[in-house]
Amino acid sequence: MASEHIEQKLALLPELPGSYQMKDKDGKIIYVGKAKNLKNRVRSYFKSEHTGKTEQLVANIADFDFIVTSSEKESLLLEITLIQKYQPYYNIRLKRGTGYPYIKITNERDPQILLANEVADDGGHYFGPYPNVYAAQETLHFLQKVYPLRRCNGYQGRPCLYANIGQCLGACYKEVPEEVYNEQIKKIKRFLDGDTKVVTKMLQKKMAEAAANLAYERAADLRDQLKFIEATVEKQKIISRDGTPRDIFNFYMNRGWLSVQVFFIRQARLMKREKRLFAIVGSAQEELTSFILQFYNRQNAVLPKEILVPAGVDKEAISQVLNIPVRTPQRGEKRALLELAGKNAKIVLDEKFRLLEMNESKTSGAMQEIADALNIPEIHRIEAFDHSHLQGSDMVSAMVVFEDGVPNKNKYRKYKNKTVENADERAETMEVIRRRYTRLLKEHSEMPDLILMDGGVIQLNAAREVIEDELGLSIPVAAMVKNDQHKTADLLKEEGAAHVHLDPNSQGFYLLQRIQDEVHRFVITFHRQLHSKSSLGSRLDGIAGVGPKTRQKLLTTYGSMNKMASASLDDLKKLGISERVANNIRISLAAMQNHDD
Known part of the structure; x- marks a missing residue:
């Protein structure tokens, strides 16, 4: 029978795709799974009868955690990564497997395109992994036909079979210029990054022609090829398209508490996630800036090649201290990863508050x-x-x-x-x-x-x-x-x-x-309110014509700079402020906002 703690967490699970991690009493991950619907899948462990290994697993589960993804396919890819990383006891079959394949362009004078079981530090270009192994194989064969590189063992003084049918650039019998390879590689990269419009249009045209000529088997083959391509190059937020080691920080703030998520992208995959919850006094962006600097100022901390943060965080300060690039992506896969981290941060904090509310209603004894x-x-x-x-x-x-x-x-x-x-x-x-x-x-x-x-x-x-x-x-x-x-x-x-x-x-x-969390939340919220008003009050003191009484009227009526800055001239005059001073206030606050932006 599940503990009360687990029962409460089960009630709060989202109906979203993701990967879940079962933990024993020591906090060790003993099983990693994936789900199209986390709520239904995780509940099934504790609400159904089991036998054998699953029964043993459930008996050893003391807690669980989860990471929300954007699709079922992403949850599968994340599951693979976490199993390979943590080697959970109850994932024996997957633990011993090689995972799903990558499409690799080798790093050599006459490069090849082939399938690889894992990412190696060999300078090659890797794409994937691809859960649909057959689709990946078929897409590789398609690329070898459309954008050929080298398919032979190298120079042999005569054209190989593939060179004769146009699927090898001819390293077997001649020296192929590097720029020819580079042009092909550029096209392959663009294709595997999702730009398949030209190829898709070409295949659709050939499929229509085959159907018109009653060549239905050929048309069916082309239709399948289109499906394989779609399955292979589908956009995946948990996969980075380049191999840059990067850490991604995002947050969600509510009721004086800050929830921080850190995604670690290594070997083009989401390899690890850390989450933190704490009450704060200053602004969320200021606190996150401080958190990031402290995060790397610890024993055995490994710096990535790049850090991604949300808008408002002091990127320049972090970059100067850590001596690595710090960026806020505006679009594309990096932006999607940042947003996914923020989504998980919100779920974690919402879960905390909902658990508190549930516990408040269970106070008997x-x-x-x-x-x-x-x-x-x-x-x-x-x-x-x-x-x-x-x-x-x-x-x-x-x-x-x-x-x-x-x-x-x-x-x-x-x-x-x-x-x-x-x-x-x-x-x-x-x-x-x-x-x-x-x-x-x-x-x-x-x-x-x-x-x-x-x-x-x-x-x-x-x-x-x-x-x-x-x-x-x-x-x-x-x-x-x-x-x-x-x-x-x-x-x-x-x-x-x-x-x-x-x-x-x-x-x-x-x-x-709950008492500790509540008193800490309450005092931090109070401190932050005072600090915010004090900071705004000191800014108001610098505006010509604003004395203690006018400042108090403004703080009492509006409370924040944004509300104060959006007030009209008539609104300010209604507080008994002269037109001259009201104009000074509006001009000064607008300048302050521009400076802050």
């Missing part, structure tokens, strides 16, 4: 599990705190409230720093806890059953010092301790004590992670 772990009689209300700062300054805090396992957003609170300088988390914790619970005492309001700090010993001790020593309250306080992936792993009740463990598959553990 979760609060009690946390209470039992901390030796608290019962818990109905938890208040959790987190801090955020930007490079050591502008620290802010936020609090979220969970009642009976469900977030009560009406009781969330935001805190601007009033007394703390720089990123002093102990002092900031004491200030916020003091402000929160002094207010509740004055208002005779209900206290929480548990206070959680998103941090470690420093935050825990600071909060307990205020709660117990200053305010004389007896509210339990615990810290949410994170692991290397910055995810809640344990609880800490007091300094020096052993960590309190929760079963990673329990509802209590899921609830704890």
Whole structure:
């Protein structure tokens, strides 16, 4: 029977083509498959009866992942690549195979065109791989007839059979100029890159002539040849048409969280994918720029020959630091790959939010599990705190409230720093806890059953010092301790004590992670809003005639530069701004936008 975690992920699978990867309890990929419809295919493993090897596979599945592609054919090609890379235990047959063929133009004085089982570092031109092996073979034979290169073993003093029938340029009995080969190779490359209009038109004409002359077998052969060509040269987004090693970064942002996808293109194929999720303060483009630079500033990081990024990312800065080209493709296969990475980034973040929503509705017993772990009689209300700062300054805090396992957003609170300088988390914790619970005492309001700090010993001790020593309250306080992936792993009740463990598959553990994610999201969103307004406010200060009152009116009414810049002269005058100052605002904001663009 599938675990609750898998059941939830099954409910969120998209009805799209792609490749799926089954993982064991250690996170190791044990099976790779492909699907025309990921939802139906992956669900079938857990919703149907199985025997033999499939039964063993399902029994060992602890989690799964997937990559969405643009077609069933692309999912098949991706499946091949991932099997060859990860060598999963339950893919024995494909693991031992040679995969699907490539069409190769050899790198030699008298080049040949032939089929190859894999891409080698030999200077040759490779096209594929082609899942329809027979179609690839027939297309190769067609190319050898229409755009001949060398089909013999080399010079032998007389024309070979293929030279006599026009399928060899004649290296067997003469010296063929290099420019003749280059012209043929140029045509072959254009053909295999999808430019088949001339050839298709020629074959269609011959097919019509054969049918008119009642040569139906010949017409059928030509019809099949057209189908083989179409199957072979079909555009594929997961395949790069050149062999340049490149990394592709794209993102999707929502609710203060950034989802990043990294596609690694090697040997003209999508060889690997990495995905990251994290809350951010600045703009998505700024955060992605920083992420890319940090991504390569790690041990054993291998730089590609080219990096592709979406518009808005600081390509020049990345290129200067890494000393490799950084580009934003506008069209073609590279653009399609970039968009596919963005599509996968959106799916991953949407899945995260939907899993959170599903878990929020399944809170039975979760609060009690946390209470039992901390030796608290019962818990109905938890208040959790987190801090955020930007490079050591502008620290802010936020609090979220969970009642009976469900977030009560009406009781969330935001805190601007009033007394703390720089990123002093102990002092900031004491200030916020003091402000929160002094207010509740004055208002005779209900206290929480548990206070959680998103941090470690420093935050825990600071909060307990205020709660117990200053305010004389007896509210339990615990810290949410994170692991290397910055995810809640344990609880800490007091300094020096052993960590309190929760079963990673329990509802209590899921609830704890939801609380951490929610308070982190809330404080980051708050910080980003303040940072954005502060940045815009400083820009407004530089406009002639705009003082503190006018600036506040503009920020309150519009909130963003785009909305402010699109406001008409009459709209600005309605705020009590003179025509002269309104004109200054419109001209200055337009100039700022042009500069940013």
